[in-house]
Amino acid sequence: MAITPKTIIPKRVLMGPGPSDVHPRVLAATGQPTIGHLDPVFQSLMDDVKDLLKYAFQTQNALTYPVSAPGSSGMETCFANLVEPGDKVIVASNGVFGGRMIENIKRMGGTVIEVNFEWGTAVDLNAIDDAFKTNPDAKILAFVHAETSTGVQSNAAGLCALATQYGALTIMDTVTGLAGIPVLIDEWGVDAVYSGTQKCLACPPGLSPVSFSARAADVVKSRKSPVTSWFLDLSLVMNYWDGAGGRTYHHTAPVNAIYGLHEALLMLQEEGLEASWARHETMHNKLVTGLEGLGLTLPVKPEDRLPQLNLVSTPDGVDDASFRAKLLNDFDLEIGAGLGKFAGKAWRIGLMGQSACDANVDHCLKAFKACL
């Protein structure tokens, strides 16, 4: 007899900026019996998760693991470990998450060199080059590969090459990028990267995969001051996630969430990274064709668009909030609101992970047609 919980959650079609639809296999994995975080079975699963994450990130970095909290904690892990008081960090900011990076660095006592770009546009490499020219002592370049607030992707390879040229480390936010578009950590030379599980990895939210290069690890090891966060201190966390010398208890890992991530990463491996990227691209093209067919427009330039997150202008005379409420109530369809200068003026339609499928695109277009 199946046991049911008292509170039943409705099934939605998740096409917002994340979380995205979670496959029943991943949900079933998440609901398996909890076992101990030091159980040999769980430790073996941790090893698998590390290997599968290395594949997803296309890296050989030994320091690759999921932080035990949502994406924001992955961001904080990167900045808390790599920034010391007085360190100069160039931030390429073109949306909400560039702004959050700045907030993080200030709280760590770092000096921020802010290079701002209009929301909805990509980071311009020339402006970053100029920032390095006037700040050759910058220790780090931080940028958002895939801006969740606008659906814009920036040239990560080019930004990393620039940082290398000036001898700076790179910190990259690819919360929305991982598994949806190419993320090539080793080829690009990214030193620290963080992502989330609830976007193109198609897991429940709650974990933040991160990866650090050997160079970044050396910088952490040679810090002058301790990391202000005990919970996120890499030198401690790695004694638990690194199996080399036997695992040491640091904090209790979110066991069931890691079951889910493991299963989702297995599914990614089964499909193949390239196939996953191609599927996101195909669904994006289908969605854009359909939306344009309905007379809608996308404010981001085609070459800057993230296939997995589509910014769509709200037509004149349509009330943003009541339109989204109608989609949710009548079609169980969640899409995202615009942020910043796009608040009330654009929607964000996600095609992330399992949500990047024909059925969802068809459902979305049908619902839009009915509600516009």
Add this chain to the structure above:
Amino acid sequence: MAITPKTIIPKRVLMGPGPSDVHPRVLAATGQPTIGHLDPVFQSLMDDVKDLLKYAFQTQNALTYPVSAPGSSGMETCFANLVEPGDKVIVASNGVFGGRMIENIKRMGGTVIEVNFEWGTAVDLNAIDDAFKTNPDAKILAFVHAETSTGVQSNAAGLCALATQYGALTIMDTVTGLAGIPVLIDEWGVDAVYSGTQKCLACPPGLSPVSFSARAADVVKSRKSPVTSWFLDLSLVMNYWDGAGGRTYHHTAPVNAIYGLHEALLMLQEEGLEASWARHETMHNKLVTGLEGLGLTLPVKPEDRLPQLNLVSTPDGVDDASFRAKLLNDFDLEIGAGLGKFAGKAWRIGLMGQSACDANVDHCLKAFKACL
């Protein structure tokens, strides 16, 4: 047709220091479809979780919610928000988690007045009174109500009364205490408290319920310096968890983990707090009688023992690690190792949440009898 994940996790009997056994109802809740963190259905669930946590903590504190990460992050939330550089904090330390508090405070730039007690003994109120006499300017008294490393409980009511007498705030760790023994936040006058979900609440690990008094909230609001952690900054997090002015996105909540916590809190409400406390006490007595019948001894004085975590001396001639491995391999039974001065010399047998039941006690005693 039921969908099964590729990797099947074995069913264990969890009688270590946590995680504890999770009820199938809670696992089923955790595996329900993911929905958006801003979905009205989820927001309503968040309100319920806050109310149910207030019941569990026996508090009316408005600032009561689960931090989106394991217990260590709840600890860090308390210290990061309440301690500013130069603040003097008296720490009553009698085990691993008192030591972790000290580590937290130092990283925040606080001044620690360390009052140490032998591991396996309770905090002595006279020593804390002496510490206040020599440090009347101490801003905070921090203590561990239920020491997970030794199975010792301290007099929380008495410690809070002392702090009040000297005009200090209190920070209390009751990660292992909540739902297993009385935790009376308002009656005792605790200002900041943190717990975990994987102990007597019988959920998977991954969330840390916290509660702050109005006085503590005022201290946070009047800080001179920003909280170093953006992720754990109460003033920001509460814009999401506090429904009063409409919820604002801060970070993406771990949606499925909160389904599980909600279901477990409903089960606690159905049983009743007093009944839950009584069940832990009854199972403790049964376990102790059984262990003593096998010739085993418990080094903690009876009046200081936590019913939900039992420190048991390893008999001479028994190898700690191979004994625990045998329990796990032959009986699917997990118990905990000793820590600090008890490493290799004692075991920790948990009776937390769903694990505090006749079947588990019987299974444990049978396994011990067979393996000793």
